Amino acid sequence: MEETITSKTTVEIRPPVTNIGVIGWMRANLFNGWFNSILTLAMLYLCWQTIPTFIDWAFINANWVTTSDQCKASDGACWSVVTSNIRFILFGFYPHDLQWRPLLAVVILVGLLIYSQNRNHWKKSLGYIWMTGLFVMGLLLKGGLFGLESVESNNWGGLPLTLLLSVFGLTAAYPVGIILALGRQTKMPIIKSFCVVYIELIRGVPLISLLFMSSVVFPLFLPEGMTVNKILRAQVAIILFTAAYIAEVVRGGLQGINRGQYEAAESLGLSYFQTMRLIILPQALKIVIPPSVSILISAFKDTSLVVIIALYDLLKTTQTTLTDPKWMGFSAEAYIFVALIYFVCCFFMSNYSRRLEKELDTGL
């Protein structure tokens, strides 16, 4: 049987008002069935109970710049613990009147990171900019040149130390991880087994024990009179640790690449390293952006474990502040402040990774 198709002008019909707009959204997302409606109401009640209390505590009744005694008398939050000790929390034992130097170093570092976000800036010149930036930062922290007073690295602490350990730890761990991943994939038996043993060994050990070994056990093997800087030792431990995790993530990405990509590259006459650098790694690393960033974020937070080898990173300086009898008992406020700093950094990383993913998406 044949149907005749008649063409008529279509009148534009709007969807029913309950399906779109605010009402439609609420229906679909908040009051979609009796169970969800109850949940919504329960959550609203919970918010109504907690949020005003928190706002009262954190903002309305809060003490911003007071003495500890005034704080103790009040029932609001005591942000004074942060404001009064901010310089110690941020810079640790760095000499008080030289603290503009680590501050400037941190500003340079953040500036460099923001500048490098833009993929249009990924050129050779970026490398030189970083090298100059690092040199200036090192100079600012260490001093001893151009009339800057020398500051021992034992006195470094707080935010600059945390950022130093993380930024260098993560940027150095990534290439090491890639090399390990490639090593684990090769057919050369010695390199392959070295990489497998390394990765499995490091992943099987907690970071704390690595840090501990680097600070206590490692110096025992050094010839007498020879020392390696404590920060450097912790830094190396962090790099080695993170690299093992990165290696496994990168290996996953490598396995996601079709065999045909290798064949196409090889049949053009590209060498192994060219194939990896130009064809395989760019694709594999793009696939593993989300898990890599997870690792970077957790590694960033793990740098706080350096407290166990008596380095005064951001978390340790905060804890030390709280051992001052004057400020004891205000740990919530102090930790919220540190948590905010950590959160801002981590949020920056994950936000950036999402943007990068979108920019690198070429539709395949």
Next chain:
Amino acid sequence: MADTPIIQIEEMHKWYGDFHVLKDINLTVNKGERIVICGPSGSGKSTLIRCINRLEEHQRGKIIVDGIELTNDLKNIEKIRTEVGMVFQHFNLFPHLTILDNLTLGPIWVRKTPKKEAEEIAMYYLEKVRIAEQALKFPGQLSGGQQQRVAIARSLCMKPNAMLFDEPTSALDPEMVKEVLDVMISLAQDGMTMIVVSHEMGFAKSVAHRVLFMDGGEILEQNEPNEFFNNPQHERTQLFLSQILD
């Protein structure tokens, strides 16, 4: 056609583990010659052409390409790969690079051609496969037929002395087969040496100098196309042709 051999295969054998994939292959391809290899799946035809640029390793016998014998010497392998282009069933374009970058990659990194010149070469060949206006797109934005034409252009940019085609049209939707075959025919008219693994019998009839039939890892029969299709000698060739030409 000058009788200068460009690919010589002598008594070549290949095994996958215990499985004897290629048995006593002897094949000489002269400059400018066009060969179509057909045969049932699993007959070793793809493996054979993949041995020619060492995507697969042979275990016995000799393969000489352009006067260079294929051995384990990496330098020789890379040299041969630059002289022999390869087109794959699944195109294998590099999805993270634009079409133009796909084409200039080989010339820039392998041939050390300056970037500007490499781009001129690339545009010339994109023009040739009639796809120049897509140069700045990514492979994922192109249809299968367009991708395969880009893949052919990518090989041509290396100015190869011979081209290998591994079932270039079998992953394509039917309506796109012709555009790829047209490009291959125009390549044939330019005198390119070609070895094509394909079941496109029309293409074989109009373009090939010789058609080879493989089964069970052996070359069972070879002949010029007319004879091959109208008067197949071997019983298995007859069976195969009757099945695909019905």
